Amino acid sequence: MRVVDHLASLLPDAHHPVPVLRELHYAATETSAGFVITEEGDALATGATAEEAADVVHVRAHRRAFELASLSGWARVHAATVDLATIEGRRVRVLVVGPSGAGKTTLATRLLFDGADVQGDESVLVRRGESLAVPRALHLKPGAASVLPELDEVLPRLPVVGEVTVLDPARVDRPVTLRIEPVGHVVVLAGVADTPDHVTCTPLDGGAVLEALLTDAFPLTETKARMVSVLSGAMVSAHGHRLTSGRPDAMVEALRGAIG
Amino acid sequence: MTADRPAPANGLDVHEVEDGFVVFDASTDRVHYLNPTATVVFSLCDGTRTTEEVAELVQSAWELDVAPLDDVVACIAQLRDEGVLT
Numbered sequence: 001m002r003v004v005d006h007l008a009s010l011l012p013d014a015h016h017p018v019p020v021l022r023e024l025h026y027a028a029t030e031t032s033a034g035f036v037i038t039e040e041g042d043a044l045a046t047g048a049t050a051e052e053a054a055d056v057v058h059v060r061a062h063r064r065a066f067e068l069a070s071l072s073g074w075a076r077v078h079a080a081t082v083d084l085a086t087i088e089g090r091r092v093r094v095l096v097v098g099p100s101g102a103g104k105t106t107l108a109t110r111l112l113f114d115g116a117d118v119q120g121d122e123s124v125l126v127r128r129g130e131s132l133a134v135p136r137a138l139h140l141k142p143g144a145a146s147v148l149p150e151l152d153e154v155l156p157r158l159p160v161v162g163e164v165t166v167l168d169p170a171r172v173d174r175p176v177t178l179r180i181e182p183v184g185h186v187v188v189l190a191g192v193a194d195t196p197d198h199v200t201c202t203p204l205d206g207g208a209v210l211e212a213l214l215t216d217a218f219p220l221t222e223t224k225a226r227m228v229s230v231l232s233g234a235m236v237s238a239h240g241h242r243l244t245s246g247r248p249d250a251m252v253e254a255l256r257g258a259i260g
Numbered sequence: 261m262t263a264d265r266p267a268p269a270n271g272l273d274v275h276e277v278e279d280g281f282v283v284f285d286a287s288t289d290r291v292h293y294l295n296p297t298a299t300v301v302f303s304l305c306d307g308t309r310t311t312e313e314v315a316e317l318v319q320s321a322w323e324l325d326v327a328p329l330d331d332v333v334a335c336i337a338q339l340r341d342e343g344v345l346t
Contacts, residue, residue, distance in 0.1 A: 205280075206277045206278060207280070207282075207292075207295075208293075211291070214291065224284070224286075224289060225273050225284050225286050228275065228282060228291055229273060232275035232277050232282040233275065235277050236276065237278055238278060
């Protein structure tokens with residue numbers, strides 16, 4: 001497979017509303033010793049295989065994009081981003097925050113199969129009054145189907161990278177159109193429910209929400225003062241919630257009950 | 261005797277959020293979250309008002325029967341302990 005084909009498999013099919021700010025040009029030239037990768041004509045790295053070269057470009061392009069975003073006033077937070085419809089028919093943006101393994105991807109996948117608009121499951125860019133998910137296919141860990149039986153039907157069709165099964169919503173007939181929206185709710189995954197069905201979603205004050213966002217932020221060029229400023233601005237109209245982990249259906253029910 | 265007139269500490273970044281203030285103190289690298297009550301007290305402590313005057317304004321704002329002097333004193337003391345007020 002060519003380098004560009006490997007890259008295509010890494011990139012989700014998502015439509016983006018933000019005008020292109022800058023183009024970065026990469027080249028991967030095959031030599032007898034492997035692949036030589038350049039960025040804007042300058043030597044960047046080497047890769048032994050096409051897959052390695054694609055990974056180098058993928059990681060580097062993302063890093064440059066996040067640096068540019070940071071310089072444009074955005075902060076990046078480790079969170080899933082889901083747009084949910086409320087009882088009144090409004091659309092609200094929900095960020096789900098929590099450490100790796102807390103259940104963000106499981107919850108996002110459950111919501112995806114419920115028809116929710118999952119914008120991203122790994123990270124989101126935020127600034128005052130705005131948020132924009134970073135598109136990435138869902139990375140399902142081994143055993144995901146044990147808590148999400150709906151995956152049984154699609155898992156055999158999905159690519160596997162290492163131990164992770166990659167679920168691109170667009171490739172299971174759920175195309176993603178990214179939108180810039182204000183953050184309506186921040187849900188912090190904290191604690192395990194007493195029983196899998198006894199999940200709770202309780203109000204969380206701004207201080208605890210900010211602490212969770214700061215803990216799960218990816219500072220690049222920002223000072224802490226600026227990070228606090230940007231995250232405070234992003235939360236200016238957001239409601240905070242604490243959601244315990246349990247059966248995915250129960251988590252969705254508790255979450256929807258809290259949001260309305 | 262000079263009346264106690266609490267004021268914000270120097271060098272604070274203050275940000276308004278939905279239910280209060282977020283205050284970042286770069287000198288201590290600490291982030292403080294002020295709930296709605298603490299936010300009002302902090303906002304009133306601008307160096308020109310005595311503690312008693314702040315309590316009277318809180319009484320007026322919340323239409324209380326009496327000025328909550330003890331509560332305001334306690335709140336100011338806590339904010340001073342945290343380095344948010346002088």
